[in-house]
Amino acid sequence: MSELALRAEKLDAADELAAVRERFVLDEVVYLDGNSLGALPAAVPGRVDDVVRRQWGSLRIRSWDESGWWTAPERIGDRIAPLVGAAAGQIVVGDSTSVNVFKALVGAVRLARPAGESRDEIVVDATTFPTDGYIAESAARLTGCTLRPVTPGQVPGVLSDRTAAVLLNHVDYRTGRLHDLPSLTAAVHAVGAVSVWDLCHSAGALPVGLDEHGVDLAVGCTYKYLNGGPGSPAYLYVRRDLQDRFDSPLPGWNSHAEPFGMRPDYEPAPGALRGRVGTPDILSMLALEAALDVWDGVPVEAVRAKSLALTDFFLECVEEYVAAGLVESLTPVAHEERGSQVALRCADAGDVMKRLIERGVVGDFRHPDVLRFGFTPLYVSFAEVERAARVLGETVAG
Amino acid sequence: MSELALRAEKLDAADELAAVRERFVLDEVVYLDGNSLGALPAAVPGRVDDVVRRQWGSLRIRSWDESGWWTAPERIGDRIAPLVGAAAGQIVVGDSTSVNVFKALVGAVRLARPAGESRDEIVVDATTFPTDGYIAESAARLTGCTLRPVTPGQVPGVLSDRTAAVLLNHVDYRTGRLHDLPSLTAAVHAVGAVSVWDLCHSAGALPVGLDEHGVDLAVGCTYKYLNGGPGSPAYLYVRRDLQDRFDSPLPGWNSHAEPFGMRPDYEPAPGALRGRVGTPDILSMLALEAALDVWDGVPVEAVRAKSLALTDFFLECVEEYVAAGLVESLTPVAHEERGSQVALRCADAGDVMKRLIERGVVGDFRHPDVLRFGFTPLYVSFAEVERAARVLGETVAG
Numbered sequence: 002m003s004e005l006a007l008r009a010e011k012l013d014a015a016d017e018l019a020a021v022r023e024r025f026v027l028d029e030v031v032y033l034d035g036n037s038l039g040a041l042p043a044a045v046p047g048r049v050d051d052v053v054r055r056q057w058g059s060l061r062i063r064s065w066d067e068s069g070w071w072t073a074p075e076r077i078g079d080r081i082a083p084l085v086g087a088a089a090g091q092i093v094v095g096d097s098t099s100v101n102v103f104k105a106l107v108g109a110v111r112l113a114r115p116a117g118e119s120r121d122e123i124v125v126d127a128t129t130f131p132t133d134g135y136i137a138e139s140a141a142r143l144t145g146c147t148l149r150p151v152t153p154g155q156v157p158g159v160l161s162d163r164t165a166a167v168l169l170n171h172v173d174y175r176t177g178r179l180h181d182l183p184s185l186t187a188a189v190h191a192v193g194a195v196s197v198w199d200l201c202h203s204a205g206a207l208p209v210g211l212d213e214h215g216v217d218l219a220v221g222c223t224y225k226y227l228n229g230g231p232g233s234p235a236y237l238y239v240r241r242d243l244q245d246r247f248d249s250p251l252p253g254w255n256s257h258a259e260p261f262g263m264r265p266d267y268e269p270a271p272g273a274l275r276g277r278v279g280t281p282d283i284l285s286m287l288a289l290e291a292a293l294d295v296w297d298g299v300p301v302e303a304v305r306a307k308s309l310a311l312t313d314f315f316l317e318c319v320e321e322y323v324a325a326g327l328v329e330s331l332t333p334v335a336h337e338e339r340g341s342q343v344a345l346r347c348a349d350a351g352d353v354m355k356r357l358i359e360r361g362v363v364g365d366f367r368h369p370d371v372l373r374f375g376f377t378p379l380y381v382s383f384a385e386v387e388r389a390a391r392v393l394g395e396t397v398a399g
Numbered sequence: 400m401s402e403l404a405l406r407a408e409k410l411d412a413a414d415e416l417a418a419v420r421e422r423f424v425l426d427e428v429v430y431l432d433g434n435s436l437g438a439l440p441a442a443v444p445g446r447v448d449d450v451v452r453r454q455w456g457s458l459r460i461r462s463w464d465e466s467g468w469w470t471a472p473e474r475i476g477d478r479i480a481p482l483v484g485a486a487a488g489q490i491v492v493g494d495s496t497s498v499n500v501f502k503a504l505v506g507a508v509r510l511a512r513p514a515g516e517s518r519d520e521i522v523v524d525a526t527t528f529p530t531d532g533y534i535a536e537s538a539a540r541l542t543g544c545t546l547r548p549v550t551p552g553q554v555p556g557v558l559s560d561r562t563a564a565v566l567l568n569h570v571d572y573r574t575g576r577l578h579d580l581p582s583l584t585a586a587v588h589a590v591g592a593v594s595v596w597d598l599c600h601s602a603g604a605l606p607v608g609l610d611e612h613g614v615d616l617a618v619g620c621t622y623k624y625l626n627g628g629p630g631s632p633a634y635l636y637v638r639r640d641l642q643d644r645f646d647s648p649l650p651g652w653n654s655h656a657e658p659f660g661m662r663p664d665y666e667p668a669p670g671a672l673r674g675r676v677g678t679p680d681i682l683s684m685l686a687l688e689a690a691l692d693v694w695d696g697v698p699v700e701a702v703r704a705k706s707l708a709l710t711d712f713f714l715e716c717v718e719e720y721v722a723a724g725l726v727e728s729l730t731p732v733a734h735e736e737r738g739s740q741v742a743l744r745c746a747d748a749g750d751v752m753k754r755l756i757e758r759g760v761v762g763d764f765r766h767p768d769v770l771r772f773g774f775t776p777l778y779v780s781f782a783e784v785e786r787a788a789r790v791l792g793e794t795v796a797g
Contacts, residue, residue, distance in 0.1 A: 026456045034460050041456035049451050049682070050444060057628055058424045058439035062432050062763065063756075070629055097677025099651030100498055107541075127663060132652035132677065135665040139648050143505075143541040150663070175661075222678070230455055231468055231681035250537050253497030254530035263573075263766050265525060265548070267533040279495025279530065280622070282683040283629035284447070358461075365460065368661050 005318055005387050012314065012383035018307050022380045024295040025228075031385040031392075033364045036202060036342050036375025039228030039292075048291035052284060064283075073286050074234075074255075074277050080293045081227070081236055084301055085200060085219070086210040091238050093276040094223070094286060098201060098235040099132045100251070101220035102168070104276060105237060106140035107250040109166035109195040109218055112243060120165035120194070124149045124156060130174040133199055137168050143250070153180045157188045164194040171209065172202035172340030175367050177332040179203070179340045183214040190215065201225060206341035206378070207305040211238055218243070226341065226377055229289035237276040244272050253278035295379060307378035308341040315343055315374065315386045322394030331371065342375040347397060356396050362389045403716055403785050410712065410781035416705050420778045422693040423626075429783040429790075431762045434600060434740050434773025437626030437690075446689035450682060462681075471684050472632075472653075472675050478691045479625065479634055482699055483598060483617070484608040489636050491674040492621070492684060496599060496633040497530045498649070499618035500566065502674060503635060504538035505648040507564035507593035507616055510641060518563035518592070522547045522554060528572040531597055535566050541648070551578045555586045562592040569607065570600035570738030573765050575730040577601070577738045581612045588613065599623060604739035604776070605703040609636055616641070624739065624775055627687035635674040642670050651676035693777060705776035706739040713741055713772065713784045720792030729769065740773040745795060754794050760787045 002010075013019060026041040056064040065071045078092030085092075096104075106123065113120050125137040127150035134150060141148040144165075151159050153169060160167070167189045172179050182198060189196040198219040203209055205226025211219055219238040223229035239247045249269070254260050255277035258268040269275040316330060328345040347353055347370060354366040364374040374389065400408075411417060424439040454466040463469045476490030483490075494502075504521065511518050523535040525548035532548060539546040542563075549557050551567055558565070565587045570577050580596060587594040596617040601607055603624030609617055617636040621627035637645045647667070652658050653675035656666040667673040714728060726743040745751055745768060752764040762772040772787065 026452075028457070032459065038455075038460045040459065041451065046448060046451045046456070050448060053439065053444045053447050053628070053686070054424075057436075058444070059426070061430065061438065062436045062761070064629065096494065096498065097651065097680075099653075099677035100494065100649060103649055130652070131655070131661050131663060131665075134663055135650045135652065135655070138665060139650055143648060224678070230451070231462065232678045232684070233682075234680060235677070250541060251498060251501055252533045252537055253495065254528070254533065255497075257529070257533070261766060263529050265529060265532055267529075267536060279497035279633070280620070280630045282495075282632060282680050284631075284683045284686055285680040286630070288451070288682055363460070368659060 005321060009383040009387040012310065016307065016383070018299065018303060018378055019382070021295065021299060022382065025380045027380060029361060031362045031389045033362065033374040033376065033381065033389055035377035036225050036373070037365055038224055038231055039226060039377060040380055042228050042292045042295045044294050045230065045288050045291045049284065049288050052287045070281070070283050073283065073290065074281050075274060077286060077290050077293070078236055078273065080290065081223070084296065085204050085238070086208060087212050087238055091241055091273050092236050093273045094236045094289065095234050095277055095281050098220055098222045099136050101235045101237045102133055102136045102199065103140060104249050104251055105197045105218040105220050106137055106166055106168055107144055108247050109197050110140065110144045110146060111248045112217070112246055113165040113193070113195045115246065120163055121146050122149050122163045122165060124151060124159060124164055124167040126153050126169045127151055128173060129170045129199070130201065133168055133170065153185065156185060160188055160192045160194065162192060164192050166195045166197060168197045168199065170199045170202065174202055175371060176344050177340045177342040179207070179338050182209070182216070186214050186216055202340055202342070206308055208301045216240065223289050228292045228295065230285065230292065233285050233289045234282060239273055239276055244275065247275055249275055251278045255279055255281070299379065304378045308376055309336050309339065311376040311378060311381060311383065311386055312339060312341065312343050314383055315376065315390055318387050318390030319345070319393065322390045324394070324398055327397045328372070341378070342373060345372045346370050347372050353396055357392060360392050360396065362392045403719060407781040407785040410708065414705065414781070416697065416701060416776055417780070419693065419697060420780065423778045425778060427759060429760045429787045431760065431772040431774065431779065431787055433775030434623050434771070435763055436622055436629055437624060437775060438778055440626050440690045440693045442692050443628065443686050443689045447682065447686050450685045468679070468681050471681065471688065472679050473672060475684060475688050475691070476634055476671065478688065479621070482694065483602050483636070484606060485610050485636055489639055489671050490634050491671045492634045492687065493632050493675055493679050496618055496620045497534050499633045499635045500531055500534045500597065501538060502647050502649055503595045503616040503618050504535055504564055504566055505542055506645050507595050508538065508542045508544060509646045510615070510644055511563040511591070511593045513644065518561055519544050520547050520561045520563060522549060522557055522562055522565040524551050524567045525549055526571060527568045527597065528599065531566055531568065551583065554583060558586060558590045558592065560590060562590050564593045564595060566595045566597065568597045568600065572600055573769060574742050575738045575740035577605070577736050580607070580614070584612050584614055600738055600740070604706055606699045614638065621687050626690045626693065628683065628690065631683050631687045632680060637671055637674055642673065645673055647673055649676045653677055653679070697777065702776045706774055707734050707737070709774040709776060709779060709781065709784055710737060710739065710741050712781055713774065713788055716785050716788030717743070717791065720788045722792070722796055725795045726770070739776070740771060743770045744768050745770050751794055755790060758790050758794065760790045
């Protein structure tokens with residue numbers, strides 16, 4: 002056994018989260034794509050079957066009350082809240098991330114213009130996952146703003162009294178770089194603008210501290226580190242003191258103060274509920290609720306510590322197993338700048354990833370030349386990390 | 400056995416759709432709320448279990464290709480298309496009805512102003528399900544339009560060269576009145592405006608004829624007569640010749656011409672795909688796909704014939720069993736003005752519905768005084784209709 006394999010064994014033996022792995026359905030594959038689609042929590046199949054057969058099949062419409070369907074968006078939002086550092090009553094679940102980015106950004110521009118101010122710029126991370134940029138362009142067009150795409154590092158320099166809203170990703174989907182949420186949020190606030198954070202690649206992998214850092218609005222998906230299942234609903238955070246001024250561009254009947262009053266005039270519900278839109282997709286939503294059970298007794302701080310240990314160890318193994326010059330890490334070395342993934346630039350990355358998958362190591366390929374490996378601390382072991390790097394070394398060598 | 404019970408027996412014996420009932424999970428309850436949440440198709444639980452355990456649990460991200468997840472929105476759209484009289488390639492499934500109303504209405508206003516025309520009014524059915532009005536108000540605000548809420552009968556009188564878009568419900572959710580889609584669409588076109596139809600209460604219950612009548616845009620839910628399950632995703636129809644000018648206000652990455660190119664600039668996909676937004680909610684979506692199997696070999700025309708026979712028979716039974724003056728039908732007598740539900744005005748309607756449900760007859764209550772009974776021809780029998788009216792008569796009498 003190699004020295005690194007021995008090290009892996011010791012790290013796994015000392016891992017306080019090791020037992021959490023039993024809460025998932027896993028196999029012999031080394032699954033390093035939980036940052037794209039989290040693995041299946043073992044509690045989900047039975048719960049979904051009950052939702053389908055009993056709640057839908059037998060109780061039918063009675064389930065809107067009796068099975069808690071109607072209140073699922075806010076109830077599940079409160080389950081996500083502690084994972085992102087939010088007190089209860091500020092998150093609702095529903096719709097896709099893209100739709101939530103739209104709600105948040107148009108809402109942010111309106112919050113930034115309480116008395117008709119002329120703020121007319123939306124600043125967006127130019128290196129972000131593209132949907133955020135596309136939706137930001139649409140939000141700018143519909144609110145009469147100009148879009149300013151810049152890198153996160155350039156953000157402080159372009160902020161001004163013209164800035165209405167700033168949309169940033171907490172962790173870059175491609176490189177895995179973690180941006181400085183506290184200081185960027187403070188810079189946005191210093192010019193009187195409103196911050197919107199996309200937590201897709203950080204929630205469930207590291208502490209976010211939404212309340213602590215005074216974030217205004219945030220969105221995120223639930224199918225990556227939150228393991229909610231393919232296309233499970235996203236969520237919207239609206240800080241408590243902004244809720245009564247939050248003015249959604251998608252005021253569906255679910256966000257009405259009296260949804261079953263069927264009143265012709267719109268009156269927004271109090272609190273986070275005004276982030277709801279239409280009828281919630283119950284099957285996907287209750288699968289997510291069951292998936293969140295894996296977090297019982299798991300502190301986000303322990304997850305972060307293991308995440309950094311996993312990515313540190315992976316980088317060390319890559320250094321050892323991959324011949325010099327064949328891959329180049331795009332992921333920052335400094336812990337305070339690293340999310341829970343490692344991105345390696347590599348020639349023929351698409352083909353290399355195909356061969357890795359054939360050999361039981363699953364990451365993903367991001368155009369044009371990036372191998373992306375996500376490390377979910379709840380179910381990835383150090384032994385798997387060692388094996389992944391070893392197989393990578395053999396694969397790129399020939 | 401009463402004369403009406405004997406009639407019901409004969410009608411059931413002659414019902415060519417009677418065997419379709421076997422495709423659903425039903426019990427001794429008379430379920431007349433399929434216009435709110437359709438009953439569970441028998442094929443769904445097994446299919447959902449396979450999606451969860453095998454496609455998600457075992458194949459994981461490989462399912463985006465191998466299990467057809469990525470193409471589900473357009474593939475399932477093509478399954479719905481024949482039910483609403485649309486050729487393939489014009490419908491995508493995803494998001495809630497409210498979100499699709501928003502896409503359609505903003506898109507309609509933009510279609511109506513190809514060269515910056517000054518059309519600045521959105522006409523909306525004032526009696527419609529409220530979410531349509533709330534979303535229309537938001538679409539008007541974001542596109543610089545004025546909202547004109549009128550009754551469907553008043554629509555022709557308010558159309559002008561200022562009209563940009565007209566949003567109408569095909570069947571009124573409260574009264575069950577069927578509006579004249581062909582003539583209203585023609586009137587909208589006569590002034591150069593764009594029509595948006597909400598098919599929530601007609602799709603799956605009667606022929607819609609989207610292509611035949613030249614409808615521009617349409618939306619609908621899938622959890623009523625299409626039996627897709629609680630909150631199953633809605634759909635958007637964009638007529639083929641309008642697709643390359645359809646300009647969605649929600650241009651998420653799923654609607655990009657090259658979604659995995661991760662390009663900073665947005666370029667819309669060709670065809671109906673540009674109605675997509677974010678990552679599709681696969682569990683809810685594939686439950687819907689399984690649910691659509693119940694339509695195999697079922698012509699919509701046969702469904703419509705049985706629907707009218709069911710509602711005719713119900714009205715006749717109510718006339719016979721309910722003492723005069725205790726209920727009043729709000730549903731039109733003329734077949735060409737009737738959807739697939741019957742709405743009865745009744746004192747203490749909320750309490751009456753509670754007692755009906757206790758006695759195994761499930762309809763729903765709509766504020767302030769309406770008992771609503773939906774008739775799903777795929778699984779409601781004439782014997783159940785007779786029983787429902789009989790129990791109603793006993794309930795309101797005492």
